[in-house]
Amino acid sequence: MTAADVRLPQGPPTTPTEPVRRRGPSPMRRRENAAAYILITPFVVVFALFIVVPLVYSGYLSLFRDQLVGGTTFVALDNYTRALTDSSFLTGVGRMAIFLLIQVPIMLGLALVFALLLDSGVLYLQRFVRLGIFIPYAVPSVIAALMWGYLYGPDFGPAAQIAKNLHISAPPFLSQNWMLGSIMNIVSWEFIGYNMIILYAALRSIPSELFDAAAVDGAGRVRTAWSIKIPAIRPAIILTAIFSVIGSFQLFNEPNLLRTIAPNVIGIDYTPNMYAYNLAFINRDSNYAAAIAFILGVVIMVVSYSVQLSTQRKERAAR
Amino acid sequence: MSRTKITWRRQAMGLTAGMAVAALALTACSGGGSGDKATGPAAAISQADIDKAMTTPTKLTFWTWVPDIENEVKLFEAAYPAITVDVVNVGQGADHYKKMRSALQAGKGAPDVAQIEFQHVQSFALGDNLLDLTPYIPASTSADYVPWVWKQVLSTDGSKIWSIPQDSGPMGGLYRDDILKAHNIAVPTTWDEFATAAKTLHAADPNVYLTNMPGNDMGQFTAMLWQAGARPFGWDGDKQVTINVTSPEATKVAQYWQDLIQAGDVSVDPDFTDTWYQGLANGKYAGWAPTAAWAPVFLQGTAANTSGLWRAANIPQWDASGSPVSANWGGSSDAVMKSTQNPIAAAQLALWINHDPASTLMLANTQFLFPTTNATLTSKEFSDLAPEFYGGQKVNQVFADISKTVPEDFSWLPFMDYAYSAGQESVGKAIADKGDIVGALKAWQDALTTYAKQQGFTVK
Numbered sequence: 001m002t003a004a005d006v007r008l009p010q011g012p013p014t015t016p017t018e019p020v021r022r023r024g025p026s027p028m029r030r031r032e033n034a035a036a037y038i039l040i041t042p043f044v045v046v047f048a049l050f051i052v053v054p055l056v057y058s059g060y061l062s063l064f065r066d067q068l069v070g071g072t073t074f075v076a077l078d079n080y081t082r083a084l085t086d087s088s089f090l091t092g093v094g095r096m097a098i099f100l101l102i103q104v105p106i107m108l109g110l111a112l113v114f115a116l117l118l119d120s121g122v123l124y125l126q127r128f129v130r131l132g133i134f135i136p137y138a139v140p141s142v143i144a145a146l147m148w149g150y151l152y153g154p155d156f157g158p159a160a161q162i163a164k165n166l167h168i169s170a171p172p173f174l175s176q177n178w179m180l181g182s183i184m185n186i187v188s189w190e191f192i193g194y195n196m197i198i199l200y201a202a203l204r205s206i207p208s209e210l211f212d213a214a215a216v217d218g219a220g221r222v223r224t225a226w227s228i229k230i231p232a233i234r235p236a237i238i239l240t241a242i243f244s245v246i247g248s249f250q251l252f253n254e255p256n257l258l259r260t261i262a263p264n265v266i267g268i269d270y271t272p273n274m275y276a277y278n279l280a281f282i283n284r285d286s287n288y289a290a291a292i293a294f295i296l297g298v299v300i301m302v303v304s305y306s307v308q309l310s311t312q313r314k315e316r317a318a319r
Numbered sequence: 320m321s322r323t324k325i326t327w328r329r330q331a332m333g334l335t336a337g338m339a340v341a342a343l344a345l346t347a348c349s350g351g352g353s354g355d356k357a358t359g360p361a362a363a364i365s366q367a368d369i370d371k372a373m374t375t376p377t378k379l380t381f382w383t384w385v386p387d388i389e390n391e392v393k394l395f396e397a398a399y400p401a402i403t404v405d406v407v408n409v410g411q412g413a414d415h416y417k418k419m420r421s422a423l424q425a426g427k428g429a430p431d432v433a434q435i436e437f438q439h440v441q442s443f444a445l446g447d448n449l450l451d452l453t454p455y456i457p458a459s460t461s462a463d464y465v466p467w468v469w470k471q472v473l474s475t476d477g478s479k480i481w482s483i484p485q486d487s488g489p490m491g492g493l494y495r496d497d498i499l500k501a502h503n504i505a506v507p508t509t510w511d512e513f514a515t516a517a518k519t520l521h522a523a524d525p526n527v528y529l530t531n532m533p534g535n536d537m538g539q540f541t542a543m544l545w546q547a548g549a550r551p552f553g554w555d556g557d558k559q560v561t562i563n564v565t566s567p568e569a570t571k572v573a574q575y576w577q578d579l580i581q582a583g584d585v586s587v588d589p590d591f592t593d594t595w596y597q598g599l600a601n602g603k604y605a606g607w608a609p610t611a612a613w614a615p616v617f618l619q620g621t622a623a624n625t626s627g628l629w630r631a632a633n634i635p636q637w638d639a640s641g642s643p644v645s646a647n648w649g650g651s652s653d654a655v656m657k658s659t660q661n662p663i664a665a666a667q668l669a670l671w672i673n674h675d676p677a678s679t680l681m682l683a684n685t686q687f688l689f690p691t692t693n694a695t696l697t698s699k700e701f702s703d704l705a706p707e708f709y710g711g712q713k714v715n716q717v718f719a720d721i722s723k724t725v726p727e728d729f730s731w732l733p734f735m736d737y738a739y740s741a742g743q744e745s746v747g748k749a750i751a752d753k754g755d756i757v758g759a760l761k762a763w764q765d766a767l768t769t770y771a772k773q774q775g776f777t778v779k
Contacts, residue, residue: 068445068734069558070775155594176752263535263589264751267744281417282740283770 062290079291088269089292093249093299095180096271100248100303103184108240110188111195116225118196119203130200134193141190145257148186153261174262186254191247195240202236203229238311242304249300252277272296363454364663372663379404379665382419383434383653384411385485385686391678395671402664412436416736423448429656431665436651437471438538438735440481441554443654444474445733450655452480455666463674467727468691472652475556475730481654483673486688488649489722490542492608493618496630496710498527499605506632510575513608513635517584520605530606531598532576533590534751537739538648540572543609545646545729547572547637552732553779560732561779562767564742565760571637573746577756587751596621609634611648612718616687619708626708631717645724650689689718696722732767734774741766 062079066072083089114133123129136144151157152173163170173182206229214224230237252273259266268278272292280289381392381404392404407430409418416439422429423446435443443449451474461469464484472482494506499516502523507513517529533539544551549568553561563569579585586604588595598604600622607614615631622629634645653669655662672678679695682688684704690696696719705711732738742763749759771778 067773067775150593153593155597261589261592261594263743264748267748268740278740281420282413282736284420284734284736285773 058290058293061287062294064287066285066287068284079288080295082288083292083295088275089272089295092269092272092275093296096249096251099180099184099251100245103187104241104244104248106184107188107192108195108237108244111192111240112199112230112237114192114196115199115203116229118200119229120221120225122221130196133196136190136192137194139190141253142257144186144190145254148182148189149258149261152182174258174265176265179258179262179265183251183254183258187247187251191244195244198240199233199236202233206232234311234315238308241307241311245304245307246300249273249296249303363458369455369663369667372661373399373667374401375664376401377403377661377664379432379661379668380430381406381432381653381668382409382415382430384408384415385434385682385688387686388672388682390685391672391681392668394675394678394681395668398671398675399664399667402668404668413736419443420446423656423658426658429658431659431661432653432655432669434485434651435482435654436649437484437647438541438731438739440472440652440654441475441731441733442735444479444481444556445554448657449481450657450659450662450666452483452655452666452669453478455655455663456480456483456670460670460674463692463694465691465693465696465722467647467722467725468650470727471647471650475554482652483654483669484650484652484691485673486613486650486682487691487722488542488611488613488647488689489718489725490546490609490611490634490645490648491718491721492606492632492634493610493614493629494606494608494632495602495625495628497628498602506630507635508633509639510635510637511639514575514579514584517579518582521584527603527605528584528586529604530608531586531588531590531595531604532580532750533595534587534747534749535589535743536591537742537747539590539609540742540746541739542611542646542648543572544569545726546609546634546644548644548726550729552735552738553730554733558775558777559779560771560776562732562764562771564767565764569760570757573756573760576750580750580753580756583753587753589751600624608632609648612689612721613649613687615706615709615714615718619706627710629709630712631709631714633717633721643721643724644726645721646729647725650691683715689722732771734770737770738767741770 063074063076064072065075065078117123118126118130139147151159154160154170154172154174157170157173159173160170172178210228210232211224214228219227250273251271255266255270256274256277259270266274268282269275273296276289276292276296279292280286379402381388383406389406392406396402396404409415415434419429419433423443429448440449461480465487468484468487470477472484473480492506498520499506502520504516504520505512507516513529520527520529541551544564547568549563549566549572551562551564551566551569576585580587586598588598599607599618602625607618615629618629619626633643636643638644653673655665655669659665673682674692676694676698679690679692680698680700683690683695683701690701695701702716702719703713704715705713745759745762745766746756748754749756768778
């Protein structure tokens with residue numbers, strides 16, 4: 001119908017030298033297939049053992065209720081209906097959605113800017129800068145949260161000390177209203193470098209003829225970045241976005257550790273993952289925890305898929 | 320009996336082989352045979368059986384987070400050379416219980432002997448995880464322990480012994496003598512005096528609080544309910560639980576702290592955090608009250624720079640005219656898991672560590688666990704200690720006297736992990752937010768009731 005359709009590739013060209021086969025693959029092809037199966041076997045085994053089996057098992061668990069008195073009963077989807085009306089769970093998911101909407105664009109935006117700056121070669125001490133931005137990712141999140149806990153500390157942290165010397169009150173980083181922002185800051189600090197490296201690697205693989213062509217057309221650095229580089233690394237950007245979506249909904253370490261210094265600000269249901277964890281180990285309700293984990297998985301899948309879908313649509317529209 | 324049990328197990332295992340593969344893949348189980356499980360005979364074990372068990376080479380696993388308990392274990396191993404004990408620290412408090420419950424549920428990898436705090440004993444009894452120690456220890460044992468402490472380790476009907484008490488935490492108060500004297504404030508003996516003192520002190524020096532009331536310590540809050548005469552929890556040993564955290568006594572406690580907190584006369588920092596340690600060391604808190612018998616030594620490590628300035632005192636009283644009443648905060652015991660292959664040796668270990676005079680004195684004086692046996696509590700080596708940190712005051716004697724004033728009739732829910740967690744989300748949050756603590760009691764009550772019903776209990 002449209003010009004785009006006309007330009008679509010017409011499928012693999014059939015070579016006249018090779019006759020069309022109807023009776024299965026050739027011995028050579030068969031040998032290749034066997035090799036492929038052997039090569040992927042370790043992966044499939046590990047994948048089945050550590051992903052598929054636990055998944056099926058927790059799916060199975062989520063259909064039961066195990067009471068402290070009264071034992072185990074089959075309850076079908078009761079745990080799921082309970083989760084959908086559980087304000088602790090829904091608030092947690094909502095909180096993570098806010099986290100996602102605010103933190104991910106900031107983090108990926110900064111990662112992209114840093115990647116473009118590094119790629120454009122305008123920075124001095126490139127290697128040093130690249131390493132410096134990446135290093136926080138190498139710090140285990142447990143250590144990072146402890147470190148930030150100190151930095152945020154209301155009495156002895158550096159911010160508090162400076163504010164004290166200036167006779168002003170320090171920002172209440174660990175208070176109810178600031179906490180989510182404080183966690184966003186920690187997570188951004190941790191993952192900007194990681195995302196930057198992915199984007200930077202993608203930038204390095206753009207064929208340089210494109211830049212030559214852009215230069216011939218008179219495009220400056222900014223124009224080149226906007227019109228050539230960013231569209232060219234769109235798949236990498238989508239990848240980082242999907243990783244970030246998953247990471248946001250799965251948030252656990254940072255809030256769980258900050259909970260030790262702000263136990264009344266971060267409740268047991270601050271994030272859905274924390275809630276599932278505490279349901280299993282404090283409430284001793286692992287069946288319900290399994291249901292929560294499943295629903296969370298579905299939420300992540302839906303959000304990830306819609307991110308992918310919307311970008312694909314944009315891509316198609318751009319074509 | 321046990322034979323049929325095993326056959327049944329085998330069949331069950333065959334049926335659920337698929338599941339078992341999954342479970343094995345998921346949990347890296349440590350070894351452990353599948354011999355006869357201890358079934359807890361009703362009759363007392365004869366001395367001959369005990370002697371035989373204690374001279375047979377045996378390896379026991381002991382999960383505890385008490386630092387340096389290896390020293391007491393060495394004494395035990397010296398007394399019984401055939402027994403080797405593997406002491407494992409799997410984490411403190413909540414972490415420890417999580418791992419215990421996982422191992423017990425998996426049916427493999429659980430220890431023979433494990434530390435359990437008083438408030439959690441019933442929850443492990445509910446899971447049928449504990450060995451009744453009655454046949455394994457001399458009948459006279461109970462008389463050797465402080466009565467209210469012994470009550471903490473019995474089944475709800477008093478017929479079974481679930482564990483051996485290790486340490487306790489009768490409640491008193493610790494105060495900075497120098498700060499109180501500087502402001503001419505006497506150590507408060509009643510809660511009324513305490514409130515007045517808190518007001519006076521904070522008005523005189525806005526940077527100082529008489530005490531700190533954390534919003535993350537339901538153990539402390541529950542102990543205050545205990546002292547005020549509230550009996551918020553109960554369990555009949557079967558399906559019925561009592562939940563009453565909104566009683567007049569509990570409301571009195573909540574209202575009292577709500578007034579002090581909202582007036583800004585006490586601080587509300589979470590306890591056992593860096594901020595709080597700093598507060599104890601730098602004089603932000605002129606006291607730690609109410610606190611427990613394990614606190615004096617803990618404080619010496621935390622606020623070493625304030626040596627000589629602290630004094631211990633009784634907990635303030637609600638009723639000045641009556642005889643003094645205290646309560647317990649903290650304290651734990653050692654229990655034998657029902658799954659143990661060596662019930663006799665395990666029971667002897669739990670008992671010996673917490674009963675032998677040399678071992679209990681060492682626990683008291685080097686690990687600073689407040690004693691549970693009458694002998695150690697009254698021994699000169701313990702009660703005559705006069706640490707410099709408290710200006711030469713016989714602090715242990717103060718708390719030993721307080722221990723006599725703890726009411727015996729306080730019991731627990733068989734799900735205190737949840738009870739404390741839900742309390743922190745309601746009452747604790749109200750404390751931290753300087754909000755409606757009395758109203759939060761109602762929220763706590765509702766959460767507990769809902770949970771109990773979900774778990775199949777009937778609620779009284």
